Amino acid sequence: MDAQARQDMYRMMVLIRTFEEAILREYHADKQPVFDIGAGAIPGEMHLSAGQEPVAAGVCAHLTTDDAVTASHRPHHLAIAHGMDMRKMTAEIFGRVDGLGRGRGGHMHLFDPDTHFSCSGIIAEGYPPAVGQALAFRRRGTDRIAVAVTGEGAANQGGFHESLNLASLWKLPVVFVVEDNDWGISVPRSASTCVTSNAVRAAGYDMPGERVEENSVEAVHEAAGRAVARARAGEGPSLIEVHTLRLWGHFEGDAQAYRTDLEGVPGRDPIPTYEQQLRREGVIGDDDVRAARQDAEQRVEDAIAFARSSAEPTPESATEYVFA
Template sequence: MQTRNDTLLWMYEHMALSRYYEERIKAAYMIGKTPLFNMANGPLPGEMHLSNGQEPCAVGVCAHLGPEDFVSAGHRPHHVAIAKGVDLPAMTAEIFGRSTGLSGGQGGHMHLFDPAVNFTCSGIIAQGMGPAVGAALAFRMRGEPHVAVAYVGEAAVNQGAWHEAMNLAAVWKLPFICIVEDNGWGVSVSKAASTAVPRNDVRVAGYGMPGVHIADNDTLAIHAAAGEAVARARAGEGPTLIEIETFRLEGHFMGDVETYRPEGEKEGLFARDEIPRFRAMLIERGIADEATISSIEQGGRARVDDAFDHALASPEPMAGEAFATVFAESEEL
């Protein structure tokens, strides 16, 4: 089935928006961390995991989803959150630890939660599998035609939580989709050194569910495979795994010197960046001209800049607020 032009433009818009968002985050994160890197310094202390290069994994799937569908992401979540429609100013405020953030500035970038669009994420590897399968079960029990999607990295499939969730999703034939973002590296350990099978779309045959492999970070192929998986799930035909060969254009975290990568690998990945390829495809097919593409990009930058202005103008939480959402008040205490 041919992808509609408006969907193609939506996917490019959100890929470009996500890339610019990460560029703004990167610039803000590095303030105070040079020349000697110390992740405790600057306006964004702590670890920061950027999703540059993995944007196709988000837009190709989320183009088929609505706000009622559930999505859980991992510790590299910004591209998925943006494609799912998470409130951008509130998300940015959350990352900066401000009171107007999604969780009042108490969660940070690895713990984004927006119930308005049923999005969540976690810094614990494979931790989103259980909540996503639980959401799929809830949809089934309530007779709702929604689907649940869990994003994990290729290293997460070696976690017990992943296997347990996959087994239950298959046994109960739930409307669940697992997206494996295979960027080749679990922190600094290659997939070949950590996983007994080269492709996890083959591995899921052990759970009696279909698996699909997408090569070369191909946005259109991701969109097509996700469309079939979502249709299967909504029709009550059970779960699907889609493993995507994608590319991490930054380190595992900001400050990662990436000495584990083979010489020349990083340069080769930039040459295969999907965003300029997708942009060129839109123009070559006559779907958009340079002026339209430029307008889309400028609109996305304006949205991101406005979100950053909102976040930086927002107050930090009061110290006492740290207890308000952690401990329930009780007269017995």
């Protein structure tokens, strides 16, 4: 990987984190002094992806907006890395009329035809649609692919196993990605999953399986490169599991009393870890870091301002854009 590609992945990770920090700020701004999940400019649940940036940056570096991506209820990092319009995305998170779904979907239901991106609050829901997209791409005779990303808890769902089986049977151009952040809400994977790595499950569906440790963006990039190349060449699906990190709670307001690893979590933050690596190797310096942060802050604050300036849907329009 050349220096430019490494710098680009670093900048993408910084952009994602800056966005999540801004959403965190805006989400909690009107929910004090007593936390009320229904109050404020962003009501409802909020699942943020801080710590999982390497998955999005490493995988999406191989994709174009002609490729499809499906994500889970924790989708912002993947949406940003796949090139979604940040203004429209933020407006949707705020529930405003200029959002992707005109404020109807919120942050767990981002749907963007321009980048072929979708996500859902239903566990493993994105896997079957990705199989369908991959089938459509192949029937059209293109080299476009679908990427389906979900959490490790979803690997125990029927939709996960049915999708892997059909994709392999039909040799479809789809890459399955599992984000293993150790916790399915408040349940450790050791209490819910019979295998220590979901990558071994690939063998049951006659496809390559690979697990990436240490939350390394470059290791993710390498593994995804192999899987994407295989899919584009018509050789069928692959499964990648990334051992990543959930820096914050499952959702905002989660006290995380169940977590035994909280004390050591900050030291595992992938962004300063990668920044230090790139500094040691002379790939970036102070000016690069400063420019990455300034650019990210400018883009994110512009998106926040756009969302706040957008109108809220009127009660009279509640049934519009919902039914076909």
